[in-house]
Amino acid sequence: MPELPEVETIRAQLDPLVAGRSIVSASSHPSAKFTPAIEAHGAQIEQVRRRGKYLLLDLDDQRELIVHLGMTGVLSVPEQAGDSPYVRAQWELDDGRWLVFNDVRRFGRIRVVPAGDYASITTLRDLGPEPSDAAFTxxxxxxxxxxxxxxxxxxxxxxxxxxxxxxxxxxxxxxxxxxxxxxxxxxxxxxxxxxxxxxxxxxxxxxxxxxxxxxxxxxxxxxxxxxxxxxxxxxxxxxxxxxxxxxxxxxxxxxxxxxxxxxxxx
DNA sequence: CGCAGCGCCTGAAGGC
DNA sequence: TGCCTTCAGGCGCTGC
CATH class of the missing domain: 1.10.8.50 (Helicase, Ruva Protein; domain 3)
Incomplete structure (x- = not known):
């Protein structure tokens, strides 16, 4: 269900909590939809952006951590590791908090790609303009x-x-x-x-x-x-x-x- | 290249 | 009460 307004709400809440934080450990559910989460280990998150329904976390090593919430994805930044059976990925931050991705139905997806290189994510690559963009005439x-x-x-x-x-x-x-x-x-x-x-x-x-x-x-x-x-x-x-x-x-x-x-x- | 069809997922709700 | 079926649906992939 998360569409643009829901993803934007999450983005705005997440950004001040994770910007500037380094990822000191990462783990994921074994599905290939989520295992790329681990590739972000060791990087620092610079900021959280959004395109359409995709969350784009800029990393300091010229890569982006991309999260799509699918139908039931929820991101949060608790002070302890997530303990729900529906945790699909989580990243431990250098201030002791955790970025946790819960997703009951597993329709969400996680990827790490070179910054701006969306060739392998075709919906994102071919995405139309944001409703708020001047190009959306x-x-x-x-x-x-x-x-x-x-x-x-x-x-x-x-x-x-x-x-x-x-x-x-x-x-x-x-x-x-x-x-x-x-x-x-x-x-x-x-x-x-x-x-x-x-x-x-x-x-x-x-x-x-x-x-x-x-x-x-x-x-x-x-x-x-x-x-x-x-x-x-x-x-x-x-x-x-x-x-x-x-x-x-x-x-x-x-x-x-x-x-x-x-x-x-x- | 466009696009129709399908698979992925599981809790909630409805039918019997 | 409890089992079974249906429904919710974004997107990536396959093959025509």
């Missing part, structure tokens, strides 16, 4: 979406037209822009609305500390508040806030998708 989104005839919802989830939207915020942005998720092309005015909606939905979710529906916790173990402000996701059968038509849902590319059949036009 209506024209960009219009062109990017019309390059393919896949459904608009599917394209948003691909991370290529824009970075960081998952199932929750894709449904929210499409609802706000009044765009039909199953459409396979988009007009210029609709692309302009969708661009604005992506920014609005992501920025307000960051302000609300992210959305906690089941598993999401921030780096301090707290919940977000944005679940109280969702207007579409998870509300199938409830009246649309704009037009009172009951929201409908269907599975689009293996993901539950909710939309208003009246005011989200093709």
């Amino acid at each position: 209506a024209q960009h989104l219009h062109r990017a979406l019309n390059k393919s005839s896949r459904r608009l919802k599917t394209q948003l989830l691909s991370q290529r037209p824009v970075a960081g939207l998952g199932n929750i915020y894709a449904d929210e942005a499409l609802w706000l822009a009044q765009v039909r998720p199953t459409a396979r092309s988009i007009s210029k005015p609709a692309a302009a609305r969708l661009r604005d909606a992506c920014i609005e939905v992501i920025e307000s979710a960051i302000s609300n500390g992210g959305t906690t529906l089941r598993d999401y916790r921030n780096a301090e173990g707290g919940s977000g508040n944005n679940q109280f402000y969702l207007r579409c996701y998870g509300r199938a059968g409830e009246p649309c806030e704009r037009c009172t038509t009951p929201l409908r849902s269907m599975v689009v590319d293996a993901r539950t998708t909710t939309w208003c059949p009246t005011c989200q036009k093709r």
Whole structure:
């Protein structure tokens, strides 16, 4: 579930706790998804950045420690080593604290790569602009979406037209822009609305500390508040806030998708 | 190169 | 009560 707003919330909490700290030991679950965590042993963390849903920890030896939280990943910086059965990696820091990665469902991933070299992480390599980036214009989104005839919802989830939207915020942005998720092309005015909606939905979710529906916790173990402000996701059968038509849902590319059949036009 | 399809995971919730 | 099935879904990989 962690999408851009949740990952950004974690990034902001993590950075002051780990920046400047050296990694004095590292361990991981045996799965190849997590064993690269050990490669960061001995390096110093300079800062914590984010691209889309990826956390990028700059190391002082021209490498980056990259963490993707998957569905249920949680990072925290406790004063003792993690003891949950779901600890998938942990790094001991030189101030005695630990950077701990918990992930019940093991959908997360950890990698260490040369700084800026994302060739082996294709989703990150091909990631679209951040919603907040000046390059994320209506024209960009219009062109990017019309390059393919896949459904608009599917394209948003691909991370290529824009970075960081998952199932929750894709449904929210499409609802706000009044765009039909199953459409396979988009007009210029609709692309302009969708661009604005992506920014609005992501920025307000960051302000609300992210959305906690089941598993999401921030780096301090707290919940977000944005679940109280969702207007579409998870509300199938409830009246649309704009037009009172009951929201409908269907599975689009293996993901539950909710939309208003009246005011989200093709 | 684009993309459809599949596998990875396990706790929670629902059905009987 | 307890067993079984279904569901949640981001992304990497395979093969057409």
